[in-house]
Each structure stands twice: as C-alpha cells, then as structure tokens.
Amino acid sequence: MSTGKHLAVVIPLALMLGGAAVAADLPGLGKPVSEADLALWDMSIGPDGKGLPPGSGTSAQGAAIYAQKCEACHGKDGEGGRNAALANAPGKTDRTMALYVPNATTIFDFTRHAMPWPQPKSLSNDEVYGLTAYILARNKVIGENETMNAETLPKVQMPNRNGFISRYPDKH
Numbered sequence: 001m002s003t004g005k006h007l008a009v010v011i012p013l014a015l016m017l018g019g020a021a022v023a024a025d026l027p028g029l030g031k032p033v034s035e036a037d038l039a040l041w042d043m044s045i046g047p048d049g050k051g052l053p054p055g056s057g058t059s060a061q062g063a064a065i066y067a068q069k070c071e072a073c074h075g076k077d078g079e080g081g082r083n084a085a086l087a088n089a090p091g092k093t094d095r096t097m098a099l100y101v102p103n104a105t106t107i108f109d110f111t112r113h114a115m116p117w118p119q120p121k122s123l124s125n126d127e128v129y130g131l132t133a134y135i136l137a138r139n140k141v142i143g144e145n146e147t148m149n150a151e152t153l154p155k156v157q158m159p160n161r162n163g164f165i166s167r168y169p170d171k172h
Helices: 003-024 035-041 059-069 104-114 125-138
Strands: 056-058 147-149
Touching (some): 056 125, 125 147
Antiparallel strands (some): 056 147
8 A cells, every 4th residue: 555545544544533632742833713703804795795884985085095094005096006006097998906896895895804004904994985985986986976885885886797707606
C-alpha cells in the first residue's frame, strides 16, 4: 500500500478511535468564537436588500464624507487616484465599479466591509448610505437629490443589471 493510501486509511481511523487524545495534543492555537463575535462579521447584504441596516444618506452628505475619508485614495470626485476610479471624469466612459456591479446593494456591502483603508468597518450606516448615494450620483445612476436607505437602495436600477453573469445564479 502506498504512503498516501496508508495515510488515507490511518488518519480517519485514528480520529474515530482517539479523536480526544489527538485533540489534547494540538498546540492550542486560536480561541472559541462567541455568537457576539460572529455577529460583528455577519453583515452581508443581498441584492434584495435583506440585511440592510437602518439609516440613510444623500449624495451631498456622501460628498462631504468622501472628501474627508476617500479622496486621498480614489482621487478628487472619485475620478481616480492611487486606487481605482469610482466615477468617470467628464467625457470618459470607462467602466467603474458602479457601472459594473448588477446591484446597488453590492456597493453598500463592499463599502461597509472594506472601507476606508486602513480602517475598514469604521463608517456609520448613515456614512455608508451617503457614500453609496454619492458614488451612484457621480455615475448618473441616481439623481443628486435622491436619498438612499434600506427601502430605496435595492430598487436602484443599475446599468449592468442584465449584463452580469452570476457565478451563483440560484442565489439571486
């Protein structure tokens, strides 16, 4: 019997017969995760808006937050800096995140989880709604005066909503 086949038989057998003894010999890395710890990370937002938190924001509110917390990386008016452009400069038609994703909730979800660098998850719900409204308005997906919240955000009709092929079509 080859070594690989031998291990494939021996390891499961050892785990079944002496799992507790094996576990006692582990290095003790990590720590148990509580439900409260998990809740801090369990905040995904689906295309239908399920899971969107309370709060709201407008493009004007988002513009002020953007200037303070985003402009250094994404450039003036979101037109590109050290990191990706979030909106096109006048006359340009490049694909930006807002013109690529099929759902406006994706912008909210990504911003909420990953921004601003290097302090992800530090924005309030109102700040994320405001920034999402700002990005959508800069890309002319919504009007400048529209308010984004848990009710309005999932209703936004994204330009690429019918051109996006989901890797998980049964989830949408």
